Amino acid sequence: MSEQLNVPTMAELMAAGKTPDILFWVGSAGSYDDRAKKITKAFVKILNKAGVNFGVLGTEESATGDLAKRAGNEFLFQMQAMMNIEILNMYEVKRIVTCDPHSFNCLKNEYPGLGGTYEVMHHTQFIKQLIDSKKLDIKESDYKGKQITFHDPCYLGRANSEYDAPRDVLSALNANLVEMKRSKATALCCGAGGAQMFKEPEKGDKDINELRTEDALKTNPDIIATACPYCMTMMSDGVKVKEKEAQIKVMDIAELIASSQNL
Amino acid sequence: MNYLPNIIFAIALIVGFGFFAKNVKKLVRNIKLGQDVDVSDNKSQRWKNMANIALGQSKMVKRPVSGFLHVVVYVGFVIINIEVLEIIIDGLFGTHRIFSSVLPEAVYGFLIGTFEILAVLVLVAVIVFWIRRNIIKLARFWKPEMKGWPKSDGNIILYFEMVLMTLFLVMNATDLHFQEANSGNIISQFIAPLFSGMAESTVHIIERAAWWLHIVGILTFLNYLYFSKHLHILLAFPNTFYGRVNNKGELNNLASVTAEVKMMMDPDADPFAAAPEGAEDEMPAKFGASDVQDLSWVQLLNAYTCTECGRCTSECPANLTGKKLSPRKIMMDTRDRLEEVGKNIDANNGEFKDDGKQLLGDYITNEEIWACTSCNACVEACPVSIDPLSIIIEMRRYLVMEKSDAPTELNNMMTNIENNGAPWPYNQQDRLNWKDE
Numbered sequence: 034m035s036e037q038l039n040v041p042t043m044a045e046l047m048a049a050g051k052t053p054d055i056l057f058w059v060g061s062a063g064s065y066d067d068r069a070k071k072i073t074k075a076f077v078k079i080l081n082k083a084g085v086n087f088g089v090l091g092t093e094e095s096a097t098g099d100l101a102k103r104a105g106n107e108f109l110f111q112m113q114a115m116m117n118i119e120i121l122n123m124y125e126v127k128r129i130v131t132c133d134p135h136s137f138n139c140l141k142n143e144y145p146g147l148g149g150t151y152e153v154m155h156h157t158q159f160i161k162q163l164i165d166s167k168k169l170d171i172k173e174s175d176y177k178g179k180q181i182t183f184h185d186p187c188y189l190g191r192a193n194s195e196y197d198a199p200r201d202v203l204s205a206l207n208a209n210l211v212e213m214k215r216s217k218a219t220a221l222c223c224g225a226g227g228a229q230m231f232k233e234p235e236k237g238d239k240d241i242n243e244l245r246t247e248d249a250l251k252t253n254p255d256i257i258a259t260a261c262p263y264c265m266t267m268m269s270d271g272v273k274v275k276e277k278e279a280q281i282k283v284m285d286i287a288e289l290i291a292s293s294q295n296l
Numbered sequence: 297m298n299y300l301p302n303i304i305f306a307i308a309l310i311v312g313f314g315f316f317a318k319n320v321k322k323l324v325r326n327i328k329l330g331q332d333v334d335v336s337d338n339k340s341q342r343w344k345n346m347a348n349i350a351l352g353q354s355k356m357v358k359r360p361v362s363g364f365l366h367v368v369v370y371v372g373f374v375i376i377n378i379e380v381l382e383i384i385i386d387g388l389f390g391t392h393r394i395f396s397s398v399l400p401e402a403v404y405g406f407l408i409g410t411f412e413i414l415a416v417l418v419l420v421a422v423i424v425f426w427i428r429r430n431i432i433k434l435a436r437f438w439k440p441e442m443k444g445w446p447k448s449d450g451n452i453i454l455y456f457e458m459v460l461m462t463l464f465l466v467m468n469a470t471d472l473h474f475q476e477a478n479s480g481n482i483i484s485q486f487i488a489p490l491f492s493g494m495a496e497s498t499v500h501i502i503e504r505a506a507w508w509l510h511i512v513g514i515l516t517f518l519n520y521l522y523f524s525k526h527l528h529i530l531l532a533f534p535n536t537f538y539g540r541v542n543n544k545g546e547l548n549n550l551a552s553v554t555a556e557v558k559m560m561m562d563p564d565a566d567p568f569a570a571a572p573e574g575a576e577d578e579m580p581a582k583f584g585a586s587d588v589q590d591l592s593w594v595q596l597l598n599a600y601t602c603t604e605c606g607r608c609t610s611e612c613p614a615n616l617t618g619k620k621l622s623p624r625k626i627m628m629d630t631r632d633r634l635e636e637v638g639k640n641i642d643a644n645n646g647e648f649k650d651d652g653k654q655l656l657g658d659y660i661t662n663e664e665i666w667a668c669t670s671c672n673a674c675v676e677a678c679p680v681s682i683d684p685l686s687i688i689i690e691m692r693r694y695l696v697m698e699k700s701d702a703p704t705e706l707n708n709m710m711t712n713i714e715n716n717g718a719p720w721p722y723n724q725q726d727r728l729n730w731k732d733e
Contacts, residue, residue: 040731059727061718070730077731091728095717103670104706105584105692107550109713111557142546147554187671192545218676222613227670231719232705235667238618245613 038074039081042091043124053088055159056121058131058140061096062262068269069262072132075291076156082296083168087130093120099139104228111147114139118149132156132287134188134261135226141193155189157199157260157286164205174293176206181289182213182254184245184268185220186261199260199286206293211252221245223259223267230263246271250281257283298390305387305511312515319522323600326638330593338541345681350536355679359607362428365421369457372418373529376411376464383511393474405479412468412483419461426454436606439615441625446525446604453526456517463510470503472496528603532680535601538594539681544672547689550583584693587654588634591690598682599630608674608684614667621667623674623684629659630687656691665691666703 046053057080063073080087098113121129129151131137141153154162163169181203189195196217203210215221224234224241234240246268249257257272259265262285269283284292335342348354353370357363382395391397396404429437429450437450468474469487478485491499521527559565585591608623609615615622633655641648656665668688675683695701702710709719717724 038731040728042728059730061720064727064730065718065720065722070733073730089728092725094727095724096713096719098713100719101710101713102547103689103692104702104710105689105694105696106702106710107553107583107693108557108697109710111549111553112560113713113717115557115561138543138545142543143549146549187669187673188545191672191676193543219611219673221611221616222669222671222673224613224617224669227668228706228709229669231709232666232703234617235614235619235621235663237614237667241613241617241669244617 037081038077040077041088042093043088043126044091044093046088047124052125054086055088055128055130056124056126057087057089058097058129058133058136059089059094060131060133060136060262063132064094066262066266068265069132072262072265072285072287075285075296076132076287078291078296079160079163079169079287079294082294083163085163085168088124090120090124097136097139099135099143100228100231102139102143103226110143114144114147114149118144118147121149121151126151128152128154130154130156130159132260132262132285134186134192135263138188138192155193155195155198155260157189157202158195160202160287160290161198164202169290169294171205171290171293174206174208176208176256176289176293179206179208179255180211180253181206181208181256181258182211182249182252183216183258183260183286184213184223184249184264185217186259186264187220187222187226189260190220191218199258202286202290203258206289208256211254213248213252215248221248223261223264223271225263225267230266240271240274242267242271243274246275250275250277254281256289257281258286258289259283260286302388302390308512308515309384309387312518315519316521319519322638322642323522323527325641326634327593327596327600329589329634329637330591330596331589333592333594335538335594341541342537345539345541346533346537349539349679349681350532353679358679362425362605365424368414368417368421369425372414372421376414376418378407379411379464380511380514383507387511393471396474396477401477401479405477408468408474408480409482412465412480415461415464416483419458422454422457422461426451426458429454436610439606439609439622439624441622441628442604442606446628449524449526450604452520453524456513456520460510460513460517463506463513467503467506467510470499470506472499472503525602525604528601528680531597531601535597536681538597540675540683544675547686550693552583582694583697584695585687585690586656586694586698588630588637589648590694591630591687595683595687595690596630596634598684598687599627599634601680602627602631602682603680604628605679607677607679608682611673611677613669613671613673619664619667620661621664626660626664626684626687627682630655633659656694660691662695662701665695666706 043056059073062069095117096113097117098110101113102110129140131140134155137153137155140151160169164171183199183203185196200210221244222241223245257268259268265283265285272278272281272283353367356366382393385394386392428434465484465487468481468484470491475481475485475488491502521530582590588596602624604624606624612621612623637648640651665688668685670685672685675685712719712721716722
């Protein structure tokens, strides 16, 4: 498998005197979380297939600081941000794409004020562009006629008003898209945001991911599509709690596209 | 003696508006206790927001039933108040229905007819609102923070409106001249027969009583606003204007932190150098917010604008799963504490005397603050652009940066970020390992 992936680092590219068109910001989850790494690889396969000239920071990448900021640690956030900005600016990065809506939001909205202004895209927006510009040709897909429901990540949807790109990409699969009752602007959070991913929830009568999974199950899906590594964890756990993992798959949009093309 | 009613009326007006002016002054003073924040940007977008969200009720109608009923009451309230102008002129100069002699009969009839129809619609809408609160018991009106005064307040407003609309219709129905003219009495003509058995003088007394109670009721209602969630009828306008204009996901970067981080990262910085002139003043008293004075004045305006409809709370994932956090309660607590601080200032000759209390701890608990997923559902749901999330984040900032009081797991997560640039304890050198796995 590994030999198929072409993942040049910015340092390698620079040494070879090359400048990539876009930087792929992998993010902490995409780098270390076992489930999220599959999303990362799926997206790289798409990039390779479409012949995108990209680079990653590799070991020079560090957490955006988004988590620290949402947890209230503005110092740590700004330290992380300024270190990252120094590196990004050193490589003269102009465009960034990431699979993590939290990184997307942070890089896009919160880095400019600290000296880091880039054109930042979420991977669903980027894939949509690849499809629209015919760089990625979605032929027959295994997902034709499958029931897919899309869970909006808060930091892509409400936070940045991007509801269409993930749906447009999904519709390229000729699948049967079904909306949950709470979707788009009124979508329910998976429960991971605001640093909740890293702590036990406060006392309550249910876990948020369970409630959101119930929303999804009501649509009788074959697949729950996500576009965020944290939503992936929460929805996968939710499906397990509901003992539906044999019938229902939780997949990132990048994985759906990659597997539909047998990548 | 003939002028006695005019004089009483003038006194009532002066007292009514006088108290109102006093309340507004206090309101402005309290809001200005907040930190200054620059809202001079995006002027045209701000005007657009106010026009769409406040004037156009665009967010209200996202929930069609309550939205439609609210539009009825809102339009009714605004239009029927034209009638108040006539009442004031009549009251001051001893005239009777001055507009009927100024305007062509058909126009006057059309105006009053419209008012009467609206009055009935408002009455119906308000009764439905009451039923939703008290009979159907909609969950969002029965959350823990809605006990006591907030619950009574909601009902008192509805009773006020019911009484005012009824008085308006009775006033028209018992106005014998108006009924004789038979123009514009679209609704009141059906109420008039109720009084037909009575002596003309009795009917006249009822008419006068309804007229007086109507205007006194309006003046009372005006002064009730300051003590009520109903302030939103005024503050929704500035609040939507000063509300968020950037992406909801964007949190502000604390400038005071930027200065320190820049110095820490600057290899040439002299740590022993004397602070530049004026730097002391620029440093905030504290990072984040633990009390109302630490919040921005826009956040305090938010608190006064909140009409406790609970749409935020009904969409909050934490609240939906039984956690203590309720975005509405965050706003209500902020207002209650701000009122307390305001009263403290009034009682101490304009100076705030430390009362050993603060918003965080005495009103809002850490448990509520840490239950938030920062998902922005509350911000999206608010029909008047209130941002409870920003207050929650300010309090987290205070807890983390001033008190080092975060949940242990979050402290571990942040230590990891500090040490190895990821929320998990993995080596930064392993960041690209996925490529070869």
